[in-house]
Amino acid sequence: MPAMPLRSSRKKTVVLGVTGASGALFARRMLQMLEADARVGTIHLVISGSGLKVLREELGLKVSRRADLPGLLAARPVRKTVYLLDSDIGASIASGSYPVDGMVVIPCSTGCLAQIANGIASTLIERAADVCLKESRKLILAVRDAPFSRVHLENMLRAQAAGAVIFPLIPSFYHRPQTIDDLVTQFCCRVLAHLGLEQKQQFRWGRSSGSSE
Numbered sequence: 001m002p003a004m005p006l007r008s009s010r011k012k013t014v015v016l017g018v019t020g021a022s023g024a025l026f027a028r029r030m031l032q033m034l035e036a037d038a039r040v041g042t043i044h045l046v047i048s049g050s051g052l053k054v055l056r057e058e059l060g061l062k063v064s065r066r067a068d069l070p071g072l073l074a075a076r077p078v079r080k081t082v083y084l085l086d087s088d089i090g091a092s093i094a095s096g097s098y099p100v101d102g103m104v105v106i107p108c109s110t111g112c113l114a115q116i117a118n119g120i121a122s123t124l125i126e127r128a129a130d131v132c133l134k135e136s137r138k139l140i141l142a143v144r145d146a147p148f149s150r151v152h153l154e155n156m157l158r159a160q161a162a163g164a165v166i167f168p169l170i171p172s173f174y175h176r177p178q179t180i181d182d183l184v185t186q187f188c189c190r191v192l193a194h195l196g197l198e199q200k201q202q203f204r205w206g207r208s209s210g211s212s213e
């Protein structure tokens with residue numbers, strides 16, 4: 001019988017959830033970087049109804065055919081992205097038996113956070129996230145809102161206690177971004193590092209990085 005390949009030797013399968021919080025540029029860059037990463041074999045892209053509304057609002061996407069959506073979001077042709085409907089609760093990623101290496105919800109609405117934190121799995125994004133928690137797989141929630149209410153903060157604690165990484169859409173500035181693109185890219189690099197996909201272009205703070213001014 002042929003030996004099973006080691007888990008680390010196969011390409012990664014990543015779920016990318018996009019919900020209705022502001023920050024569509026982060027979803028675009030995340031999809032582009034996952035597509036470009038040779039270590040990633042499959043990306044399952046799920047966009048909530050409100051997520052689509054925000055993509056239209058912030059990126060000016062004009063979607064006439066659903067099948068075009070991944071390419072429009074990535075602003076370039078996609079090769080390994082499988083687009084799934086948020087209502088498709090019977091999709092592969094809704095089951096723990098389907099091997100997934102990690103999931104990132106970016107941007108993650110406070111509504112989606114609330115559902116995940118409380119084990120409510122009524123959409124595919126919520127169910128796939130719930131599966132990650134129950135299977136002890138990496139789940140990264142790039143929550144965005146401002147300011148946060150006590151309810152939001154408590155839900156973050158609940159989700160984090162259940163195993164999620166709360167990665168709020170708070171970019172860093174110590175790498176001296178010159179453009180919004182720099183800022184978004186560095187944020188996505190940090191998220192990808194948490195998925196075990198360190199990026200060459202990630203800025204790393206070190207002795208030589210600091211200013212002597």
Ligand SMILES: Cc1cc2nc3c(=O)[nH]c(=O)nc-3n(C[C@H](O)[C@H](O)[C@H](O)COP(=O)(O)O)c2cc1C
Pocket residue numbers: 018019020021022048049050051053054057108109110111112144145146
């Ligand atoms: C343009 C726009 C921007 C929004 N920005 C946010 C936001 O930053 N954070 C948030 O939690 N909700 C935001 N919302 C509200 C969510 O879209 C709304 O709560 C929605 O029900 C979330 O559903 P979902 O989690 O299924 O995507 C925004 C809505 C719109 C239309």
